[in-house]
Amino acid sequence: MKHLHLIALALLSLTLTCFSCQEDSNLPEKKPGTETGENANRNPTTATTVYGRLEFPHLNTNGNNIVLVHSVDNFGVNYAVEWDCDKKAQRWTCYQMNTFTSHSNWNRKNWDNTTWHGDPFQEDPDLPVQYRTTLADYKFSGYDRGHICPSADRLYSKDVNEQTYYLSNMQPQVNSFNTGVWLTMENQLRNKWNTNTYRDVLYVCKGGTIDKSSQIATHTSSGLIVPKYFFAAILAVKNGQYHALGLWFEQKLKGDKDVNKDDKLRPYAVSIDKLEQLTGIDFFCNLPDDTEKTVEAKLDLNWWGL
Known part of the structure; x- marks a missing residue:
């Protein structure tokens, strides 16, 4: 069962949070804030402790932004999105991958026998109507509705999988990109790095560029931003050791x-x-500053098998 709560943030006056109950039930690791060391740039957690999770980048308080935290009973936090209401575009999606979140009790073919008839793409019900993107925005656009948190990474249940089809978790992608190097990244993240060899927990933040005009490829006929670049920030924690990779x-x-x-x-x-x-995004800001500085400066291609 899914629930929705809206909380106005006192410290982030232009940001709202939409989230469900059982915020941290899929967290097997030590919760942020228990590590030793100073942290000058961590997210404030007055409104919700969810903002202190390690997958979260530093929240953007400039402009008219909403943070959507999607959760499901018996699963906990599914993923979170930072949504720019003026641009009607997502800045990033962040989520965790671990043994629990990787349980598979659902698959895409199951949607064929539902009222969605195999096509569960839908508006995000947690977004105010005036800020949403719609199915019509993508229709005949020439672009795929490109998942940021992939459907295949969230097969724990019907409800968990359904949330990945919210249009707030999409960016316009040409098919050759969606089924090309972006799919290569998704498959490697899921099948190689999301294993006990590499992680106890993976913290992932992905998205497309929407803020700089030089990083916007074009706009669709309906006005959607088409990012020129896409990115992935990945933090692997294994036996208390940290490794990070940017793509x-x-x-x-x-x-x-x-x-x-x-x-x-x-x-x-x-x-x-x-x-x-x-x-221009500050990733993994909830790490202690000394750990963040060390981990983020290092690129160990051999450790990642690249």
């Missing part, structure tokens, strides 16, 4: 059907420090 992809709109296809991720790998410079 930076250009979405090429012109070229043949293979223009965005690549089965290798090494050419796109950057440090988190570099990814922060490219995106």
Whole structure:
């Protein structure tokens, strides 16, 4: 069962939070704030402790933004989105991957036997209507509704999977990108790095560029921003050890059907420090400052098998 609560943030006056109960029930790891060390840039947690989770980047308090935290009973926090209401676009989606969240009790084919008839894409019911993107915005646009938190990463239950089809978790992607290097990244993240060899927990933040005009490829006929670049920030925690990886992809709109296809991720790998410079987003801000500084400066391609 899903529940919705709206909380106005006193410290982030232009930000709202939409979230459900059982905020941290899928957290097997030590909760943020218990590590030793100073943290000058962590998110405030007065409104909700969810903002202190390690997958969260520093929240953007400039402009008219909403933070959507989607949760499900018996699962906990599913994923969170920072939504720019003026741009009608998401800045990022963040979520965790671990043994619990990876349980598979549902699959995409199950949607064929529901009222959705195999196509559960839908408006985000937690967003105020005036800020939503709609199915009509994508229809005949020439772009895929590209998942940021993939459906295949959230197969724990019907309700958990359904939330990944909210349009707030989408960005316009050309098909060759959605089924190309972006899919390569999703598969490697799910099948290689989301294993006990690499993690107790993976903390993931992904999205497309919406803030700089030089990083916007174009707009759809309905006005949706089409990001020129997409990114992934990944933090692996294993036996108390931290490893981080940034990935930076250009979405090429012109070229043949293979223009965005690549089965290798090494050419796109950057440090988190570099990814922060490219995106303007402060990733993994809830780590203690000394840990954050060390982890984000390092790019260990061998550790990641790249």
